[in-house]
Amino acid sequence: MLEHGGQLRAAARYGIPLADWLDLSTGINPIPFAPPPVPPEAWSRLPEEHDGLEEAAASYYGTINILPVAGTQAAIQALPRLRRPCRVGVPHPGYAEHAHAWRSAGHEVKELCADEIAAQVGNLDVLVLMQPNNPTGELFANENLRHWHEELSACGGWLVVDEAFIEASTAQSLIQGAMPQGLIVLRSMGKFFGLAGARTGFVAAHAALLANLREALGPWCVAGPARHVVRAALLDRAWQQAAKKRLVQDGQRLAQLLRDADLPPTGGCGLFQWVQTERAEIIYQRLAQCGILTRYFAEPSSLRFGLPGSGAGWLRLVAALDQEIVCTP
Amino acid sequence: MLEHGGQLRAAARYGIPLADWLDLSTGINPIPFAPPPVPPEAWSRLPEEHDGLEEAAASYYGTINILPVAGTQAAIQALPRLRRPCRVGVPHPGYAEHAHAWRSAGHEVKELCADEIAAQVGNLDVLVLMQPNNPTGELFANENLRHWHEELSACGGWLVVDEAFIEASTAQSLIQGAMPQGLIVLRSMGKFFGLAGARTGFVAAHAALLANLREALGPWCVAGPARHVVRAALLDRAWQQAAKKRLVQDGQRLAQLLRDADLPPTGGCGLFQWVQTERAEIIYQRLAQCGILTRYFAEPSSLRFGLPGSGAGWLRLVAALDQEIVCTP
Numbered sequence: 266m267l268e269h270g271g272q273l274r275a276a277a278r279y280g281i282p283l284a285d286w287l288d289l290s291t292g293i294n295p296i297p298f299a300p301p302p303v304p305p306e307a308w309s310r311l312p313e314e315h316d317g318l319e320e321a322a323a324s325y326y327g328t329i330n331i332l333p334v335a336g337t338q339a340a341i342q343a344l345p346r347l348r349r350p351c352r353v354g355v356p357h358p359g360y361a362e363h364a365h366a367w368r369s370a371g372h373e374v375k376e377l378c379a380d381e382i383a384a385q386v387g388n389l390d391v392l393v394l395m396q397p398n399n400p401t402g403e404l405f406a407n408e409n410l411r412h413w414h415e416e417l418s419a420c421g422g423w424l425v426v427d428e429a430f431i432e433a434s435t436a437q438s439l440i441q442g443a444m445p446q447g448l449i450v451l452r453s454m455g456k457f458f459g460l461a462g463a464r465t466g467f468v469a470a471h472a473a474l475l476a477n478l479r480e481a482l483g484p485w486c487v488a489g490p491a492r493h494v495v496r497a498a499l500l501d502r503a504w505q506q507a508a509k510k511r512l513v514q515d516g517q518r519l520a521q522l523l524r525d526a527d528l529p530p531t532g533g534c535g536l537f538q539w540v541q542t543e544r545a546e547i548i549y550q551r552l553a554q555c556g557i558l559t560r561y562f563a564e565p566s567s568l569r570f571g572l573p574g575s576g577a578g579w580l581r582l583v584a585a586l587d588q589e590i591v592c593t594p
Numbered sequence: 595m596l597e598h599g600g601q602l603r604a605a606a607r608y609g610i611p612l613a614d615w616l617d618l619s620t621g622i623n624p625i626p627f628a629p630p631p632v633p634p635e636a637w638s639r640l641p642e643e644h645d646g647l648e649e650a651a652a653s654y655y656g657t658i659n660i661l662p663v664a665g666t667q668a669a670i671q672a673l674p675r676l677r678r679p680c681r682v683g684v685p686h687p688g689y690a691e692h693a694h695a696w697r698s699a700g701h702e703v704k705e706l707c708a709d710e711i712a713a714q715v716g717n718l719d720v721l722v723l724m725q726p727n728n729p730t731g732e733l734f735a736n737e738n739l740r741h742w743h744e745e746l747s748a749c750g751g752w753l754v755v756d757e758a759f760i761e762a763s764t765a766q767s768l769i770q771g772a773m774p775q776g777l778i779v780l781r782s783m784g785k786f787f788g789l790a791g792a793r794t795g796f797v798a799a800h801a802a803l804l805a806n807l808r809e810a811l812g813p814w815c816v817a818g819p820a821r822h823v824v825r826a827a828l829l830d831r832a833w834q835q836a837a838k839k840r841l842v843q844d845g846q847r848l849a850q851l852l853r854d855a856d857l858p859p860t861g862g863c864g865l866f867q868w869v870q871t872e873r874a875e876i877i878y879q880r881l882a883q884c885g886i887l888t889r890y891f892a893e894p895s896s897l898r899f900g901l902p903g904s905g906a907g908w909l910r911l912v913a914a915l916d917q918e919i920v921c922t923p
Contacts, residue, residue: 293638293639297634297638300637303629305628305629306791308626308791309788309789309790309791311622311784312791335793335815362812366812461638461639462637462639462641463637463817464814464815483667483668483691485667486664487793488793488819488820489793490791490820491817
C-alpha cells in the first residue's frame, strides 16, 4: 500500500502529542459540512438505493449517469479491473494511487508530464488526469480534455478525469447530462465537503460502464449513515456557496502567506498550495518540529500545504514560517 | 449482481407503504446495538488505524491476526482475487455471494451438499463454508472443520469459514490466538450486533494473508463513523451478553410459533429459522399480502424467517400465520 499523509506516524516520530498537531498534510476542507443527526435505522438496516442519495447526486452533479462509491479510492481500484491489460498514461507529478492501481491490475503505465500528453495520447488506451492536478494544482483546458476524450474513445479508449478538488478551482466539470462512452469522471465527498471519513465518492460515466462498475463493486458499498450525511451535504446549496467563497479567500491567503515567507507557490487551488523548492525536505522537518504537518514530495522536491481551519492555526503557520525564514542558512 | 432481500422492491409489488412492512427477510438482529454519538472528526478526517478499533477487535475475537473490512461482502469479493484459478467447493444451499464471487474471479466452483463435503475435500483447493450455514442453520463439528483445514492447507489450499451468524448459534468460533496458514474466518457486524448499515466486518487469518488482503482492499476501507460505532459495540460486554440471551429465547419462540403453524423449521439459529416446504412460494406471497416480508428460496423450496423486533411485530406474525393456516386448501 502507498504511503499517505498520516498524522499519527508523524506524531510518533517527532514526539509531539496527537492533539497538538496542525495537520496541513491532506488538502481536505478544514471547515467541513456539519453532519446532521443520523437516524438509527441507517446503522441497523442494509443500505438500500432509492433513499434519495442518487437523486441528490443527480441534481448536484447534473447527470443521472452517476454512481455512489465507497470513496474515489474504491473507483480508482476497480476501474483498472474493467479492462484487459492496456497502455495507460498517468500524470507525473500526480496522485500516486492512480498509477499504483493500474499497475497492480497488470496494465502498462506511462508517467507523463502535462506537456507530453498531447503528443502521447495517440499511443494510449487510457489517459488518467486530475482536474485540478494534485499536488501541482495545474488545470487543463476543457477543449483539450474533450479533444483527448474523442481521440481515445474513437478506438474504445477511456479518458478518466479525477475531479476530486474541482469545487476548489475555477475549472468547469466535464460531467454532462448524458455521459458519453469513454469518459469517466470521479468526484469526491472528502475534499470540498470535508467528509473524508464518510468514504463516499461518485463516478459519472456512460450507463453501460456504470453497470459494469456497480457489478464489480458489489452490493451495499456505501455505509447507510454515510448515504444519509452525504445526501444532506449535496442538497445544502447555502453551505456550498458559502464554502466556495471562503475557499477562494483562504486559498489566496495561504498563497500570499507562502509568498511572504519566500516560498512562492508553484501552483495550487482553494484547498492546497504546492511549493516546489530544493529545500522542501528541510522545511518539512522544521515545520514538523513545530507540530505542523505538511506533505513532502521527494520527486520533484516540493511541499503541499493544506488550509489551517482556525484563526489559531493560521497564526501558528505564520509564526512557524517566520521562524523558518529566520532559521534559513 | 445477485438479488437480496429488499423491502422496497417488495413494497412496490404489493402496494403496501414502506413503513407498514414487517421485514423478516434478512436475519439481522432487530434490536441492534445502539450507536453512541459519533465525534465530528470521524466524519471529517481520513480514517486512520490505531484509533482503538483493531485493539477492540483483537480482544473480542481473541486474535491479533484480524483485519477490519468494509463488510464481510468486501472480503467475499476480494479473497477469490488472491488466488490463481482453482477448484472451489461452496455449500448448497448456502449464501449465494460466495459462489458468485469465486465464479466471477474465474475459479471452478462446485456446489456441495453438506454430506458430500468429506468425500470431495481432496478434490478441492478451497472450501468455503458457513458456520452456521445460511439459510439452513446447519452446524459443522469443529473436529471436521479442523480436519478439512489440515487436508487443504497441506497442499496450499484454504478453508474459508464465514461465521456471520455464529454469535446466534451454539458453535465455537475457529478463530484462535495465532491464526494458522490456510484458515480464513469471516465475521460480520451486521447480524448479531445489528449494524448492517455500518458496512463493517472482520477477517481473521494468517498475518501474511491479511497483509495481501489489506493491500488488495486499499486504504481507508472502513468509514470513520463506522470504526467509532463498531469499536464501542465490540467493547460492550454487557450488551453482548444480554443480546445473546435474548436471541436464544427469541429464536426458540420463533421456532415454536412456526411449529404451531404447521411450518416446523428444518433448521435455524437465534437469528433466523429455515422452513423447507413445497408451499414456500404461496406462503411467501400470502405473508407479503399481509405486509410481512420473508426470504423465499426456490431451490430447495423454502422460506427463511428473521426475528420480529417488537411485541407488535410478533403479534402480527402470529395473526398472519393463523390466517395462513385457515387459508390452507
